[in-house]
Amino acid sequence: MLIAPYRVGVDIGGTFTDLVMVDSKGAVRAFKAPSVPSDPTEGVLSAIRLAADALAIDVETFLSNTELFVHGSTIATNTLLEKKGAKVGLLVTDGFRDSLEIRRSMREYVWDHRKPFPEVLVPRYLRLPVVERLEQDGTVRIPFNPDSVAAAARVFEDEGVETVAICFLHSYANPAHERAAKAELKKLLPNVWVTASSEIAPTIGEYERTSTTVVNAYVARRVVPYLESLSQRLSSLGLKRKLLMIQSNGGAISIDEIGQAPASLVLSGPAAGVGSLKFFGQDTGSEHLMSIEIGGTSCDVTLMEHGMVSMTDQIVVDGYHLNIPSVDIHTVGAGGGTIASVDGAGLLKAGPEGAGSTPGPACYGRGGTRPTVTDAQLVLGRLKPGPYAGGVITLNLEKAIEAIETHVAKPLGLSVNDAAAGIIQLVEQNILHAVEQASLEKGYNPQAFTLVACGGAGPLHGPSTARLLGCSSLYIPRLAGVFCAFGMCNSDLRHDYVRSWLKDLDNRESSGPDLLEAAFIEMQAEASDVLAREGFTGHKALLKRAYDLRYFGQQWTIPVECASTDAGTMRAAFEQVYQRLFGYVQPAGAIEIVNLRLAAIGRLDALEVASAPAAVSDPVAISRRPVWVNKELGFVETPVYDGTALTSRQQLTGPAIIEEATTTLILGAGDKLTMTEAGNYHVDILLSEAA
Structure with missing residues (x-):
């Protein structure tokens, strides 16, 4: 029996809504309910009801005994992907009306020159000029003219604009004009939601700053009402504390604080994996972890070095650039719901299209007819037919066979089994490339890391991916199947602050230690006030300094965490990161400080790893079935184990299948599994075996 009070994490995915609850003694329970894309709140409430039923209490009692409720949602991302956002108006400096559409004119894939850029979220007739102009140091070149804002407001009102984004030239150096324009708009259009770039992304880079502000305005009308509605619903059902949301930076934030920056939720779910990595790092005994979190639609790769996760402020969602602090996550379309097909040239493809939760893979029996990775796993015996995830879905082998035979096997002239194996091998190549991009391309050797396979589908691909990586x-x-939801229960609160600096590192008159210290003290005062309002003071409040640095003449910056304001210490920290990324440094090269950064962290009591009971006997298989192991061995009669019956220090040698409540593990031939002290799975991979 779990003992109150509880911590609860809820993650809405494409297929399932995951709920994890942790009681006051550290005991953990996990639940899965089908996601409801048309009304995400229903998926959340269904998961809550499952948890309450498992405790034999009503929902009101469950929520009233919940001390921490943390939520991660894809609603901001889906609003952007589905183009279901608000009608946005944009105020810009006179003469810069088309900056948003001009973009950077750079392509992610330089040879793909025919692919059109994504649709501009604000059409030209709603991108209106304001008479004003600042110099790059923030001094006024042309005074702000409120009459031009009034003229734009009349157009916005006539056109039914719902939200307005404001982005003036060089407002990162002086926000006065943007603040004046926002105040004027609020008077003229009191029912229109307004956001200014100096509030959400006060950084150099006009296009990225504008794009971020526009996306923030675009998603606001759907995200903010959803969060307010969910918060009110939970409160009415008994939740006493404020709902917390996971941001893209991996930290939680109260719903009261998120209202002005809903765009910071675009990586809300995957970023919560940071909390899980920190927790499981205690069990692995390693500070060097690399996770592959594979769910129904995607594979998210996150790298942790020395216990710290890499951060970035340059992310792209469906072609739209956002300049917001985020966990550095590399994502590819490779999940259980990834659809396999044969193109016109007779080549097998896997993705990027996915089946989602509705209709889902063919084996779900919900109307889907196209083959997916999950269908292939079922055909190969890695998954078993029948109820899954507590009976939420039932896997139908006949429908999986029919889908693969019709759409892959017959067009390629293969057997169903060979077609299914080909699908798995292809998607694992895609996962491999994603891991290499997140590690090798950033100067990390993946062989120096422990690979963490998580997500509902991750443990099925983990051994093969580890073998391919070496x-x-x-x-x-x-808890692999609810990795992100569990991470939410172990996530601190976090606020990020940035101030543009744009000064020479070695110029003591403009960037001396005293000036830098004074700037950081101002930022820290603001951050400390926010943390204090949320109840974090003293040792519960942590402030971490960082810089965005670059060599003079370079366009892009490199984030460097460094508490010192000493130029020599900052240079050494920068050159260490630069050497890892590019393999060289410029001795005595001139370095520019572009931004000052501050992370304000409200520390929650960390969850502790509890030891599982030691094994008293060898593990016993509950059944055996033919499982496709690899292309050399083909199908092998394989023992199947109940994961809930395995405990600390027990060992297994593959091939083997281990079935958990929220995932299934596969061990390759010769792989050696040892149950850790906390009852998790550590696998020594046999690298000599062909993948």
């Missing part, structure tokens, strides 16, 4: 160590949490 990683000898694989770790699979027992």
Whole structure:
């Protein structure tokens, strides 16, 4: 029986809404309910009802005994992907009306020159000029003219604009004109939601700053009402504390604070994996972890070095640039719902299209007819037919066979089994490339990391991916299927602050230690006030300094965490990161400080790893079935184990299948599994075996 009070994390995915609850003694329970894309609140409430039923209490009692409720949602991302956002108006400096559409004119894939850029979220007739102009140091070149704002407001009102974004030239150096324009708009259009770039992304880079502000305005009308409605619904059902949301930076934030920056939720779900990595790092005994979180639609790769996760402020969602602090996550379309097909040239493809939760993979029996990775796993015996995730879905082998035979096997002239194996091998190549991009391309050797396979589908691909990478160590949490939801229960609160600096590192008159210290003290005062309002003071409040640095003449900056204001210390920290990324440094090269950054962290009591009971006997298989192991061995009669019956220090040698409540693990031939002290899975990969 779980003992109140509880911590609850709820993650809405494409297929399932995951709920994890942790009681006051550290005991954990996980639940899955189908996601409801048309009304995400229903998926959340269904998961809550499952948890309450498992405790034999009503929903009101469950929520009233919940001390921490943290939520991660894809609603901001989906609003952008589905183009279901608000009608946005944009105020810009006179003469810069088309900056948003001109973009940077750079392509992610330089040879793909025919692919059109994404649709501009604000059409030209709603991008209106304001008479004003600042110099790059923030001094006024042309005074602000409120009459031009009034003229734009009349157009916005006539056109039914719902939200307005404001982005003036050089407002990062002086926000006065943007603040004046916002105040004027609020008087003229009191029912229109307004956001200014100096509030959400006060950084150099006009296009990225404008794009971020526009996306923020675009998603606001859907995200903010949803969060307010969910918060009110939970409160009415008994939740006493404020709902917390996971941001793209991996930290939580109260719903009261998120209202002005809903765009910071675009990576809300995947970013919560940071909390899980920190927790499971205690069990692995390693500070060097690399996770592949594979769910129904995507594979998210996150790298942790020395216990710290890499951060970035340059992310792209469906072609739209956002300049917001985020966990550095590399994502590819490779999940259980990834659809396999044969193109016109007779080549097998996997993705990027996915089946989602509705209709889902063919084997779900919900109307889907196209083959997916999950269908292939079922055909290959890695998954078993029948109820899954507590009976939420039932896997139908006949429908999986029919889908693969019709759409892949017959067009390629293959057997169903060979077609299914080809789908798995292809998607694992895609996962491999994603991991290499997140590690090798950033100067990290993946073989120096423990690979963490998580997500509902991750443990099925973990051993093969580790073998392809040359990683000898694989770790699979027992809670792999609810990895992000569990991470929410172990996530601190976090606010990020940035101030543009744009000064020479070695110029003591403009960037001396005293000036830098004074600037940081101002930022820290604001951050400390916010943390204090949320109840974090003293040792519960942590402030971490960082810089965005670059060599003079370069366009892009490199984030460097450094508490010192000493130029020599900052240079050494920068050159260490630069050497890792590019393999060289410029001795005595001139370095420019572009931004000052401050992370304000409200520390929650960390969850502790509890030891599981030690094994008293060898593990016993509950059944055996033919499972496709690899292309050399083909199908092998394989023992199947109940994961809930395995405990600390027990060992297994593959091939083997281990079935958990929220995921399924596969061990390759010769792989050696050892149950950790906390009852999770550590696998020593046999690297000599062909993948």
